[in-house]
Amino acid sequence: MRQFKNLVKPYILWSFLLIIVPLLLIVLYSVTTGGNSLVNIRFTLENFKKIGEPIYIQVFVRSFRLGLITTIICLLLGYVLAYVIASFSERAQAILILFVTIPMWINTLLRTYAWISILSDNGIINSFLTLIGLDPITMMYTDFSVILGLVCDLLPFMVIPIHTSLSKMDKSLIEAAYDLGAHRWQAFWRVTFALSIPGVINGVTMVFLLSISTFVIPKLLGGGQYVLIGNLIENQFVSIGDWNFGSAISLLLAILMLLMINITKKLDKQEGGGDL
Amino acid sequence: MKKHGKLFSILYIALCFLFFYVPIVVMVVFSFNSSKSLTNFSGFSLRWYTQLIEDQEIMAAVYVSVSIAIFATAIATVLGTITAIGLSKNRKVLRDTLLSINNIPIMNPDIVTAIGLMILFSSMMIAKGYVTMLLAHVAFCTPYVITSVYPKVRSLDDSLANAAMDLGATPFQTLTKVIIPSIKPGIYAGILLAFTMSFDDFVISYFVTGNGVQNISIIVYNMTKRTNPTINALSTIVIAVILVALIVGNVVPAIYNKRKEKKVKMEENVN
Amino acid sequence: MADMGNCIIELKGITKTFDDQQVLRGIDLNIYENEFLTLLGPSGCGKTTILRIIAGFIEADGGELLFNGIDISKVPPYKREVNTVFQKYALFPFLNVYDNVAFGLNIKKVDKTIIDQKVKKTLKLVGLEGFDKRDVTLLSGGQQQRVAIARALVNEPKVLLLDEPLGALDAKLRKEMQVELKKIQQEVGITFIFVTHDQEEALSMSDTVVVMNEGKIQQIGTPVDIYNEPENRFVANFIGESNIIEGNMIRDCLVRFDDVDFPCVDKGFKENEGIEVVLRPEDIDIVEPEKGQLVGEVKNVVFKGVHYEIMVETDKRMYKIHTTDMHEVGKKVGLCVDPDLIHVMYTMEY
Numbered sequence: 001m002r003q004f005k006n007l008v009k010p011y012i013l014w015s016f017l018l019i020i021v022p023l024l025l026i027v028l029y030s031v032t033t034g035g036n037s038l039v040n041i042r043f044t045l046e047n048f049k050k051i052g053e054p055i056y057i058q059v060f061v062r063s064f065r066l067g068l069i070t071t072i073i074c075l076l077l078g079y080v081l082a083y084v085i086a087s088f089s090e091r092a093q094a095i096l097i098l099f100v101t102i103p104m105w106i107n108t109l110l111r112t113y114a115w116i117s118i119l120s121d122n123g124i125i126n127s128f129l130t131l132i133g134l135d136p137i138t139m140m141y142t143d144f145s146v147i148l149g150l151v152c153d154l155l156p157f158m159v160i161p162i163h164t165s166l167s168k169m170d171k172s173l174i175e176a177a178y179d180l181g182a183h184r185w186q187a188f189w190r191v192t193f194a195l196s197i198p199g200v201i202n203g204v205t206m207v208f209l210l211s212i213s214t215f216v217i218p219k220l221l222g223g224g225q226y227v228l229i230g231n232l233i234e235n236q237f238v239s240i241g242d243w244n245f246g247s248a249i250s251l252l253l254a255i256l257m258l259l260m261i262n263i264t265k266k267l268d269k270q271e272g273g274g275d276l
Numbered sequence: 277m278k279k280h281g282k283l284f285s286i287l288y289i290a291l292c293f294l295f296f297y298v299p300i301v302v303m304v305v306f307s308f309n310s311s312k313s314l315t316n317f318s319g320f321s322l323r324w325y326t327q328l329i330e331d332q333e334i335m336a337a338v339y340v341s342v343s344i345a346i347f348a349t350a351i352a353t354v355l356g357t358i359t360a361i362g363l364s365k366n367r368k369v370l371r372d373t374l375l376s377i378n379n380i381p382i383m384n385p386d387i388v389t390a391i392g393l394m395i396l397f398s399s400m401m402i403a404k405g406y407v408t409m410l411l412a413h414v415a416f417c418t419p420y421v422i423t424s425v426y427p428k429v430r431s432l433d434d435s436l437a438n439a440a441m442d443l444g445a446t447p448f449q450t451l452t453k454v455i456i457p458s459i460k461p462g463i464y465a466g467i468l469l470a471f472t473m474s475f476d477d478f479v480i481s482y483f484v485t486g487n488g489v490q491n492i493s494i495i496v497y498n499m500t501k502r503t504n505p506t507i508n509a510l511s512t513i514v515i516a517v518i519l520v521a522l523i524v525g526n527v528v529p530a531i532y533n534k535r536k537e538k539k540v541k542m543e544e545n546v547n
Numbered sequence: 548m549a550d551m552g553n554c555i556i557e558l559k560g561i562t563k564t565f566d567d568q569q570v571l572r573g574i575d576l577n578i579y580e581n582e583f584l585t586l587l588g589p590s591g592c593g594k595t596t597i598l599r600i601i602a603g604f605i606e607a608d609g610g611e612l613l614f615n616g617i618d619i620s621k622v623p624p625y626k627r628e629v630n631t632v633f634q635k636y637a638l639f640p641f642l643n644v645y646d647n648v649a650f651g652l653n654i655k656k657v658d659k660t661i662i663d664q665k666v667k668k669t670l671k672l673v674g675l676e677g678f679d680k681r682d683v684t685l686l687s688g689g690q691q692q693r694v695a696i697a698r699a700l701v702n703e704p705k706v707l708l709l710d711e712p713l714g715a716l717d718a719k720l721r722k723e724m725q726v727e728l729k730k731i732q733q734e735v736g737i738t739f740i741f742v743t744h745d746q747e748e749a750l751s752m753s754d755t756v757v758v759m760n761e762g763k764i765q766q767i768g769t770p771v772d773i774y775n776e777p778e779n780r781f782v783a784n785f786i787g788e789s790n791i792i793e794g795n796m797i798r799d800c801l802v803r804f805d806d807v808d809f810p811c812v813d814k815g816f817k818e819n820e821g822i823e824v825v826l827r828p829e830d831i832d833i834v835e836p837e838k839g840q841l842v843g844e845v846k847n848v849v850f851k852g853v854h855y856e857i858m859v860e861t862d863k864r865m866y867k868i869h870t871t872d873m874h875e876v877g878k879k880v881g882l883c884v885d886p887d888l889i890h891v892m893y894t895m896e897y
Contacts (some may be wrong), residue, residue, distance in 0.1 A: 003447040007362030008374065011355060011418070015377050018415040022392025023380070029395060081292050084285040096289065098526070103296045105518045107476050109496040110511040114299035117306065117314035124302065127315045152295060213385030216478055216497065230387050237391055237483065247395070250388045261383055435637035438604050441624040442631045443651035443702065453654075457641045 026254075029247035047248035056232070056249075063228040066143070067212035070150045074207045075200070077151070078158030082199075083192075085159075086166040097163060100156050112149050112220045119145050119221070141223035149217040154210055158203035165199030166192070198268055205264045209257055229253060300515060307508035314505065324509040331506055334495060338510070340406070341491040344481075345474040348413035352470045355414070356421025357463055361455060363422075364429045375426070378419045389416060390483035397484060404486025412484040413474045420473055421466035428462030429455075468525070555580050555705060555738055556601060561610035563596055570596050572762040573610070578706070578740060583732050585741045587749040588759035589785070594742045595634075598708050601740065602631050629706040630699035634714060636691045638683045644670070644694055645679035651702040669701040672731060689720045696731065706738040713748065725752055746786050750774060758782050779892055783825045790826040790866050793894075795819050802891055805863040807840055809884065813891040823892050828869040830888035833857070839881015841866075845874050 030048070034041045050056065085096045103111060118124045119139040126136035139145050169192065215230025227235075229249065236246030306314055310321035328334060363371050381389050393412045397404055432455065440454040441447070456463070478493035485494065492514075496507055556578040563571040570593045578584055586594035599605045600612060603624030612620045619627060630651070638647050645666055646653075652662045670676055673693040678686075683694055692712060699707055709728075713721045729752050732739045743749055749756050750770040758765040758773060758781075766778045777783035780791050794804030796816035802809050804824050816822060836842050843861035854869045859880060866882060874880060 004362050004451070005365045007358040008366055008370070009362075011359035011362075011422075012374065014355065014415075014418070015374065018393065018396070018411065019377055019380050022389070022396045025395045025399060026388070026392050077292065080288060084288050087281075087285060098522075099293060100296070102518070102522065103300065105472055105476075105522070106300065106515055107493060107496075107511075109478055109493040110303065110507070110514065111299050113496050113499075113507060114303045114511070118299065118302055120314075122315060124315050152299070155292075155296070209385065213387055215387065220497070230385075233387055233391065237394065243395065246391060250391050254384055254388045257383060257385060257388075433635065433637060435633045435635065436639065438602075438624070439631070439633055439637040439639075439698075440650070441604075442602055442629075443698070444625045444654045445650075446625055449654060453650075454639060457639075460641070 023254075026247045026251055029244050030251045031248075033244055047245050048252075050245055051249060051252060059227055059229060059232050063212045063230075066146065066150070066218075066228065067208050070147055070154065070211040071204055071208045073147065073151050074155050074158040075204060078155055078203060079162055079196075079200070081155075082159045082162035082166055085163055093163075093167060097160065100159050103152075104156050108153055109216060109220075112153065112217055115145070115149055115152070115221060116140065119148070140221065141226070145221040146218050146226060149221040150211050150214065153217060154207045157206045157210065161202035161206070162196055162199040165196045165202075169195050201264050201268050205260060209260065213253060213257075300511075303508045303511040304515065306505060307512040309505060312505060314508075324505045328506045328509045328513075333490075334492075334506060334510060337490045337492050337495040340409070340489060341475055341493075344406075344410055344413055344491065345471050347410055348417050348474045349467055349470040351414045352417035352421050353463065353467050356418045356466055356470075357425050357456070357459075359418075360422050360425035360429045360459075360462075361451070363426060364432075375422075378422050381416045381419050382423065386416075386477075386479040387483075390480040393480065394483040404484060405489045406485075408484045408486070409481055409489060409491070412480050413477065416477070416480055417470035417473050420469045421463075424466040424469060425459055425462040428459040432458055553580055554578065555615060556740075557611070557613040557616075558597070558601075559611040559613070561597070561600060561607045561612065563593070563600065563605070563608050570762050571600075571607070574762075574764060576757060576764065576767070578738060580705075580738055581736055582754050583729065583739045583741065583752060584755045584757065585743060585749040585753040586757050586759060587743060587746060587785075588765075589744055591761075592759040593762040594744075594759050595710055598631070598710050598740060598742050601706070602629055602708055603627050628704055629708055630702050630704040631708040631710065632692075632695045632699050632712045634710045634712065636695040636712075638691055638694055638698070640684050642683065643679065644675065644681045644683055644686070647683055647694055648697045648701050650698060655702075665701050666697075669697045672700070672734065673697045674727075688716050689724065692716065692724065696728075700731070700735060704737065706740060707732075709739060709741045711742050711744070713743070713745075721748070728752065750786070758785060760785070776890060777825055777892060780823055780894075783823075783890075783892065788828050788867060788869075790828065790831070792824045792826065792864070794822055794824050794891075796822050796891065800886075802889060805841060805861065809840060809889055810886040811889040811891060812887045813889070816891065821894055823894055825890040825892060826866070826884055827888070828856070828867045829854070830884060831866060831868045832883040832885075833859070833868060833870055833872065833874060834881045834883050836879045836881045839883055841882040843880060843882060845876050845878045845880060848874065848876055 031043055031045065032041050033044050033046065051060075081100075085093055085100075088096065116123070120126070121136060121138060121140065123140075125139070129136055212228070213230050215228060215234050218226045218228050218231060233246050233249050233253070236242045236249070305317065307324055308320050308322070309317050310319035310323060359374075363374060390412075393408075393415065394404075397408045397411075402408055436454055436458060437450050440450040445453060476493070477491075478497060481491050482494055482497065485491075490498075492510065499507065554577045556576075558574050558576040558578075561571055561574040562569070570591075574593075574597060576597075586597060588594050596605070600607050603619075603622065607620060611618055614628070639650065642650065648666045648669060649662050652665060657665075666679075667676075670678060673696050675690065675693050675697065678690070678694075683691060686694065692715075695712070712728075713724050716724060725748060728739075728741075741749075741752065750773070753770055755767065756770055756773045757767050760781050766773060766782045768776070773782065774786055777786060777789075783789045783791055792804045794802055796813070796819065797803050797808060798818055799814040799816075800811055802811045802813070802822070802824060841861050843859040843866065845857060846860045846865070847858040849856045851869075854871050855873060857868045857870060857874055859866045859868055859882060861882070868882070
C-alpha cells in the first residue's frame, strides 16, 4: 500500500500548473496595468477603483437582483416539487428524479436556444395568441425571458438537494409531530421544513452562485444590451481587451463566491445538528 | 382530502415537467419540419438532418465536442482515479491541501476558471486551439472524477489490498485486480460526470479556444442571431444519444441484476 | 499433539513503534513446523502487529525476522510463503466464491485445470462443496470465514496466519469452528499462527500459547503449562480465574501467606523471598472450620451452572472458590489447599 502514495504526484504537478498558477495570474493581472507585455508592467489598484464607478456598480446590482429573483422563484417552485416528489413511493421517486435530471444532461446552449423560438415576437406563444385573437406580447430580450431561461436551467439544482434531505427524513418524525398534537402546518414548518434546511441551503447557494456568474443565458435570451457580471468580464477579454480590469472583476467575483460558500458552510454546520 | 392532495401533486409535477421538457419537445418536433419556420409545422421532412450532415462547420464542431469529451474523460478518469487512490495513503496535511485545491475549479464560477486558463495559455505562448481546449477540459473534469472516486477509496477496507498482496499480487496487480474493481461505481459516476461536463461546456471552451476550433456550444452561441433548424436536428440527435445512454445506464444493469438473481436462484434449486 | 519439526519462523528482538507508542518491546519467538501457535493477549498487546510483521504488511523497526533461517524483513508480502485469514475476512466482494479462492493461483498463472482441481479440493476441505458460483456478500459469517480459509490454504502456504478469525461469529458457531480449524490444521499439516484475545479459544486449540501484554511476551508454553504454571500475576489473571496472594517462600516446599505456613511443591526460590501465590478457585476445598488451614465466612454464593461460585472472607482477604457443593451465606467454613495445587510465582517486575 505504501507504493500507492506516489500516485498523487502527477496531480500535484498538474493542479499546481492548471489550478494554482491561473489563479495567481488573475491576481497578478488584477493589480497591474500594461496588459500582456511584461516589459511595462506596473502595480496599481486602479482596476479595483474602476469597479467602483457607477456604471459598473450598476452591473453588479443588476446581477445580484437577477440572481436573487431567480433564486427565490427556484426555491418556491423547487421546494414544492421536491416535497411533492418525496410523497411518492420510492420507485416512483427514483423515476421522477431521473426526469428532473435528464434536462441537465442536455447541452444548456441547445435548450436555451429552443426557448428563443418559443418566446420570440413571432414565436410559438405569440402565434398561438394571435390565433385566438389576442395581441402578441414581447417576451424576448426582457427580464422575463432571462429569468425564465435561468429558472428552467437551474431548477434541478434546487430540487435535487432538497429532495435528498426530504427523502432522508424519518417519516415517523412527522407522525410523531401529529401525535404530539401539531397541526398540519405546524408539523410541516417545525419538522419537515426544519429538517430540510440543509438541502435548502445547498440548493439556494448553488442556484444563486450559478445565476450571478452566468453570461450565456442573458446573452441568448436578453440580447446584447443585457450586461451582467459575466458579460462584463467576457467583454473585457473578448472585445475590449482590458485583461487587467477583467481580471480584477473576476477576482472580486471569486472572492464573493468564497465568502458565500464559507457562510453557507457555517450555516450548514449550525443546522446540521438537526440531521442527527 | 388525501385524494385531493394526490391530484394536486400529479398536476404540479406535470406542469413542472412541461416547463422542463417544452423546449426539448419543441426542438425535436421542429427538427422534422419541412419549412424553415420555427413556429409553424408545415410537414414532416428530414431536410434539416441532411443539411446538418452536409454542414461542414457543424460537423466539425460535433467532431470537436465528441472527441474532446472522450479524450478529456479518459485522461481525467485515469488521473483522477490514481490521485484518489494515492490520496488516501498520504498524510492528512497533504490530503486536505490537495482536496481543497481540487475543489477550487468546482466552486469557482466557470468564467473565472476560464479566464485563468486563458491567461495561462497566452502567457505561456501556447497557440490556442484544440490542444488548449483539451487541456482545459481535463483541468475542470478531473476534480469531478476525484470527488466521485475518493469517497469510494476512503470506504475501501484496507485489508482487501493487503489480502491481494498476501495472495501474491504485486502492487500493480493489486491496483488493477482489487482496488479498481472495488471502486468501480465511483469511477463510473466520475466518467459520466466528466463526459457530460465536457460535452456540455461552453464558458471554458469559449475562452481557451482559438484558430477556428469550435465545439457545439460555441457554434450555437455564435448562431443566435440567425435561427437555424439544423441546430434543432443536432439537438434531437444529442437528446436521442443521451436517452439511449441513460436507458443503457439505468435499465440494462437492472435487467442484468434481475437475471443474475434468477440464475443464482435456479442454481440453488438445482443444487 | 502435533509432530513438531524444525524451526520455520524466528523472531529476534523485534521492536515496533506507532506514533511514539511502543507496541512491541523486543519480541523473541521461535515458531516450528506443523505447530498450532496462538498469540494471546488483551487488545493492544501487540499480537496482531506481530502477525502483520510476519505477513509483511508492516515492517519492524528493529530486530530480525527469519524464515527457514533467511532474513525476510525486506521481502514484500506478495513474495512471502505465508497466507493470511483476515479478521473481517477481506473477501473480494466483486468475485464469487470460486474466483475468490482461485485468486492467488490465477495471480501465479497456474494452469486452469490445476486451479480447478485445487479450488474444488480446498472448498471440500472447508465444507463448501457446490458453493462455487455463490456471491460472497450473500454468505453467512461462518461461510465467509470458510471461504477466507480456503482462499489462503489453496496456495499451500508453509504458514497460515489467522487474525482473530472467529471474532465475528456467535458463540456456538465459534465453538464449531474451533474444532474444525484444529481438524483442518492437522489435515494439511502446516504451521498455524493464530491471534486471539479469548483465552478459552487459545487453550482448546493450540500446541503452544504465547501470552502477551504491553508489547512483551509474558509466557510461552503448552496450554496446560500456561494454565497450571503461570509465570506471573498477569498470566495467572488473564488465563482463567485465580486468587493471587502475596507471600514469602520460607524454604523449599514451604510457603507463607496470610500468616499461615502452607506445604507446597515449589523449589528453587531464595529463603524468605517475596513471591506471589496462585490458587485456582476450583483448587480450594471448603471443609469444617476446625479442619481448615484458613478460616472464613461465606459472604456470597452465585450459581454458575456446573458449579457454585462462593466468596469466602477470611480476616485477610476475600477468596473465590468454585465448588459443586452448596454452602449457605453466613456459614463459618475452613479452607484447605493441596500442596501440589499451590503455585508459587516470582513477583511481577512492573
